[in-house]
Amino acid sequence: MFSWDNFIQEQTQQLPNLRIWRAKTRHDPRYLQLAEQNLLNFVSNDYLGLNGDPRLIKALQDGATRYGSGSTGAPSMSGYSQEHAKLSLNLAAWLGFEDCLLFNSGYQLNVSLFSALVNSNTHIWFAKNSHASHIDGILLAKAKFTTFTPEQISLVVRAIETDPIKLHIILCEGSFSMDGSCNYLAQLLEIKQKFPQQVLLIIDDAHGVGALGQSGYGTLEQQGLDHRQVDLYIGTLGKSLASHGGFVVGNAALIHYLRHSVRSQIFSTMLPPAQAAVSNAALAIIQSGEGIQLRDKLAQNIATFKQLALTSGINIYQAEENISAIQLVMLNDLSQLNLLHQHLLDRQILVGKIAYPTVAKNTPRLRISLTSAHTYDDITKLVATLAEKYHR
Ligand SMILES: Cc1ncc(COP(=O)(O)O)c(C=O)c1O
Incomplete structure (x- = not known):
């Protein structure tokens, strides 16, 4: 029946x-x-054991006193606050990028990002053991894609070489959530250097940002690499920052385009400002001695x-x-x-x-x-x- x-x-x-x-x-x-x-x-x-830190709790309380318990709207309507603006600025400046876009979570970011970046002339290459949010976002975007293992990186290079009129996205994680550190990030940076115009390199370092590297820039820094060579650098605010939300940093034109095209930026209520205040307080600790x-x-x-x-x-x-x-x-x-x-x-x-x-x-x-x-x-x-x- x-x-x-x-x-x-x-x-x-x-x-x-x-x-x-x-x-x-x-x-x-x-x-x-x-x-x-x-x-x-x-x-x-x-x-970093910051959840429950009195400074973060105070930031949450003060933020709620000033802005209320929620954000009241999408960022382009009434949802964007000075705490959000400050957080975007702080994250971009800290990580050495021109601009930053905030999301309600890392998952929401990954699910909504790729729809704005693909068309019939694009191809996404992503690591076989990628996080579910990458897979979901790529499927939602109806993108053409191929997964790769570390042994297949040379095939990715060859495919890009043989198809010079296509635009390519290479997507990978700094530290895989079920496998730990990615050990071929240097090779991905080399591909970006080889094809600066054709390749958009996206690294999601949800598990590395804040926690790894001397300055907390993440897995790339920990491996002696420069995270600023990445086009879009993604992080979450819900792990080592003990707060909530997701962010992506990149150059001004790219972030400007995403701000006005990614659908979750337009059709979803913004993170509560008090939560952004917690992230700002956590970031100050992360940047300090x-x-x-x-x-x-x-x-x-x-x-x-x-x-x-x-x-x-x-x-x-x-x-x-x-x-x-x-x-x-x-x-x-x-x-x-x-x-x-x-x-x-x-x-x-x-x-x-x-x-x-x-x-x-x-x-x-x-x-x-x-x-x-x-x-x-x-x-x-x-x-x-x-x-x-x-x-x-
Ligand atoms: C690589 C990666 N990206 C994104 C996320 C999701 O981030 P959030 O918990 O902020 O939704 C995770 C969560 O574990 C992750 O491992």
Whole structure:
């Protein structure tokens, strides 16, 4: 019988895995505080432990007092405030670009960006392990596209060479959300240099901006590369800035065009000004000496985790190259994944349990998200508990 009840039941049965939504009861940078339990938290994106910082909370309160609880409209109507203007300016100046456009989230940005950039003469090349928001945005744009693996980069170059009248977008992440650092960013910058007019290079460094590199410019800086060679540099405000929203920086003409053509800029209510005030306060910390210290602590924690894990014989994905806050423990099969995840959970340690379709088949992994708030003891406890069952 055709009915919506049957349809939903059938679809639900086909879902590969049901995720658990844990309702936290308050915020702590190290723990996921639930009503019944306190889990040592290795799944947070709060890479610098700034969520809950009194300065950010005050910025939220002051912003709400001044502007109210919401923004009241799209940016071109009544939604744009001085806090938004200041944030755009601050982000562009900090990252060394001419202009910046704010979005309600990184996901919204990626879903709406590509529709404005493609036509029948464009082709998008993007990394095979790209974030869902890139895939969704490219499909929505009805863009012509090809995915590539690191081994196929030379094929991308050849395709651009042989099709000089086409315009190409190369899209990649600084740190992949399920794989850690991208280790071929230098090659992508070289392609941009080789085809300056034909190629628009877009790097989304949602997991790197603020958290990585001496100045917090992200994965490119961490790898000794210049992020300003990218045409559009994307970040989120919801991870190391402990705020909310997405942003893209680029040259003035490009951002001006996007401001007036990306549909989410026109048809969606702007981020609350108080939220932009939080981002401004977080950015001030990130740019200060304190920001450098927090990033040093994060880098130390990443190194400690890798060193302890490798000493315990644990298989870390691209241990040498992956210097991001996202570390992956690669496993043989789903039963090992379930066993280890549960073993950690039974000891109040929460890590990400990642399997197909989030990652390729036969590559199940535990995803460990490190922050500057973790202590040496937290990391020792994680690795020791993991090692108890890893080799069985
Ligand atoms: C590469 C990448 N881009 C965008 C996003 C989405 O950003 P937001 O959480 O601000 O929607 C994520 C989220 O994890 C991401 O990994």
